[in-house]
Amino acid sequence: LLGNVRNAGKEWHxxxxxxxxxxxxxxxxxxxxxxxxxxxxxxxxxxxxxxxDMDEGEELxxxxxxxxxxxxxxxxKSGKKTYGLDSSWAGCAKKVKCGLEICxxxxxxxxxxxxxxxxxxxxxxxxNMSLLEYYCQIIK
Numbered sequence: 001l002l003g004n005v006r007n008a009g010k011e012w013h014x015x016x017x018x019x020x021x022x023x024x025x026x027x028x029x030x031x032x033x034x035x036x037x038x039x040x041x042x043x044x045x046x047x048x049x050x051x052x053d054m055d056e057g058e059e060l061x062x063x064x065x066x067x068x069x070x071x072x073x074x075x076x077k078s079g080k081k082t083y084g085l086d087s088s089w090a091g092c093a094k095k096v097k098c099g100l101e102i103c104x105x106x107x108x109x110x111x112x113x114x115x116x117x118x119x120x121x122x123x124x125x126x127x128n129m130s131l132l133e134y135y136c137q138i139i140k
Contacts, residue, residue, distance in 0.1 A: 101122070
């Protein structure tokens with residue numbers, strides 16, 4: 001129903017610029033050069049402000065966009081001096097257990113039902129922030 005909203009905005013501004021330039025041309029023909037020049041300057045400012053003189057760029061291939069996946073994972077650990085050792089939610093056990101947590105990132109292909117692991121970050125001991133704040137920080 002809406003079509004390409006980004007292009008619709010540019011098309012509207014192009015229409016406005018063309019209308020102003022036609023009006024300026026008509027004024028120049030009628031001898032009102034000062035007003036015609038002012039309208040032409042306004043049209044040029046609209047062109048610059050709305051980037052109408054630039055290429056649209058490539059259309060995004062929305063069917064090829066790969067959403068990133070983020071999955072915190074629990075790793076059981078029995079040592080007492082391991083960095084990051086803390087109480088973490090173990091989803092498989094459905095309870096909080098002592099161990100390590102890593103945050104895994106993957107590229108997902110929803111059309112082929114597959115994912116490719118990209119990175120894993122160990123969750124450090126959190127003193128001054130919540131787990132959610134930490135997740136937001138590493139995702140940025």
